[in-house]
Amino acid sequence: MDTKRLILFVIFSFSILMLWDAWQREHTPPPETVTAEAATDNSVPHAEKLPGAKAAADMPKESGFRLQTADRIQVETDVYKAVIDTTGGDLRRLELLKHRADNSTTENFVLLDDRAAPMVYVAQSGLIGQGLPNHKTVFTAEASNYQLAAGSDTLEVRLTAASADGVKVDKIYTFHRDSYVINLRYEIHNESASPIDPTVYYQVVHDTESNQGSHMMPTFTGGAYFTQADKFKKLSFKDMGKNDLSKTTSDGWVGLLQHYFVSAWIPKEGVTRQFYSKKLADNIYSIGTKSDIGVIAPGASAEVDARYYAGPQNQEVMKQVAPGLEYTVDYGWLTIIASPLFWILSKIESVVHNWGVAIILLTVMIKLAFYPLSAASYRSMAHMRELAPRLQRLKEQYGDDRQKMQVAMMELYKTEKINPMGGCLPILVQIPVFISLYWVLLGSVEMRHAPFMLWIHDLSAIDPYYVLPILMGATMIIQTRLNPTPTDPVQAKVMMIMPIVFSVFFFFFPAGLVLYWLVNNVLSIAQQWHINRSTERATALKKKGNGRR
Structure with a gap:
């Protein structure tokens, strides 16, 4: 030769x-799926119960996808400048104070945003059940500005939904000092005369156009999930468009990846959950998880907790947050060599x-x-x-x-x-x-x-x-x-x-x-x-x- x-x-x-590596990343068969159904409003998950549970009423439908807005709540910690909209209590904007924007040494990097076209990237959550608040419900808060106090390690933002049929719901965000983990807790008080059987859901909504890298250096932006059985799986928007993800598991997390950063919903350990994805519009998709809370008797209360990680793909940090989250730094089939390197x-x-x-x-x-x-x-x-x-x-x-x-x-x-x-x-x-x-x-x-x-x-x-x-x-x-x-x-x-x-x-x-x-x-x-x-x-x-x- x-x-x-x-x-x-x-x-x-x-x-x-x-x-071959690029082909595998692009053409890996989509995870366990069910055939996508045509729906006029996919932004609120369907209310079908997980296996073995009785069904609850679906949320009202509306035509098309749109982000509704009301009052904006400003939250500042040592790592975040966050904006919460009282419509749904959504996280609508997350500015990372310790990371600069692309090609800038003065402006901060914005991970979530609902007002930067074509970018749409928000974190939503809600309850499914007759009259229960979802991400379309307008909440109220005690203040419009919150700031992590000096010497304090946590900052709590409490949102309250108007009582419906005797059911009171509080939605509480807890931010932590020097942490990209945000805790979310629902407190549900059933003061009605009838039992309720709610389902909780957490989802990320993202467009298909932003954060795609350059023509010379394309990067992956899309969904991902992890379970102990299936390990780390990626789900491109193209795959989401073909089929809706539908996977029931007792562990793991679900979220969205982009170059260098990730956001992921991590339900409480031991809770059965169903991962799902939906096409909301021509270039808007959601990926999330939902879980049954269980029957709440009249006069009783219940709490349900989850965590939301939104920040850099720092492997050492992510290992401490949730199993498998460090795999979002995806080296593909060469992980066995790349990780030690x-x-x-x-x-x-x-x-x-x-x-x-x-x-x-x-x-x-x-x-x-x-x-x-x-x-x-x-x-x-x-x-x-x-x-x-x-x-x-x-x-x-x-x-x-x-x-x-x-x-x-x-x-x-x-x-x-x-x-x-x-x-x-x-x-x-x-x-x-x-x-x-x-x-x-x-x-x-x-x-x-x-x-x-x-x-x-x-x-x-x-x-x-x-x-x-x-x-x-x-x-x-x-x-x-x-x-x-x-x-x-x-x-x-x-x-x-x-x-x-x-x-x-x-x-x-x-x-x-x-x-x-x-x-x-x-x-x-x-x-x-x-x-x-x-x-x-x-x-x-x-x-x-x-x-x-």
Whole structure:
């Protein structure tokens, strides 16, 4: 196998793995589903009870989807600026005070919002049952502004629904200091003469157009859920449009993912729940969970609790919040490799306190770990480089007779004891590791707005002056020149152009990814140059020894 085929084989293999990974992410069969039904108002879940429970009355229907509004309640903690609408007591806006907006160093990142077209992203909840308040009911609150007091660890916002048929309902949000977990509690007081049998639901509503990434770096935005039986599952809006999710389980959470951030409803442990999704409009979907509360006798009361996580995909934090929530940082089928790589990367960063330096050190460690394999590959290519003039002579000797030329080449390889495939296997072994690290750097929120040095202030953003991509292109050209030159002049020109073409893509990659590839290339060049020199010296000594004989 000549150099051109070797490099093309490696690039092709790498591309196939990347395309396969992307295909799996896009075409994974949707989770357990039921056929979607046409409905005029899907925003309120149907009131069918879970297996074994009696049915309750459905909520009134209305035509189409719309977000109704009333008074707005402002809530501020050390991590949030939140807006709650008294219509439904929905969380309509969440501004994360410790995370900057995309391409900004002054404005805060807004996760939830109902007034930023085309973005619609809100968290809703309610009760299903005759006369019970849902996310269309108007609540009242004691104040319109709430702020976490100094020295206090919690902030409570209590909303009250007007009593209907003798049933009083309070909806209480509890915010916590230094936490992206919001507790939600319903207090239900049945002061009527009849028993009630309510169902509680929690859902996230999102559009299909916002937070989709760029054309060069598309990212997943869509639904997700986790159960101990099924583990982590993603559900794209496309899948939601085809079928409604309907899954009953006794554990787990359900929510919505986007690049770097997640929001998830986590019902109380041990409560049977049904995960569902619905298409609310042409570009609006909901995904949520509902659970039976149980019969509440006249004069009795009941409480039902859930948690809502809305914040960055910080794996260490999410592990403490709910089982499986850390899987929202999705590395796909390479998780078994990517997760340990991220663990090592984070440990290095905890020592050096710079994610850019941590990337460099991890790349060096990986390069050292694969040094024997890389050396075998480069040694094979160095031998092929030494044979290049002789291969050229064979081409000139046999002209267009490819069969004779192939026979002569195999004889030459046999005489020189060179395996033309010797450089392929070591490279193929390393490809999954390099792809894993690629996904680690692409998906880690820790890289977002993380400075490196000099002009690199955000490892998740494009290098503003394109210095790293240009250096990356230069290293690829150097690598090409260190490899054996193809015997075909056209192929040689193609091999010279390919680094430039591939470098263009790196102009649109985050700086952290380009830094990783740049360091890897520099180390590869140093190793390949050393092996080429050693091979050349060994060949020269061999020729000198043969000449003396």
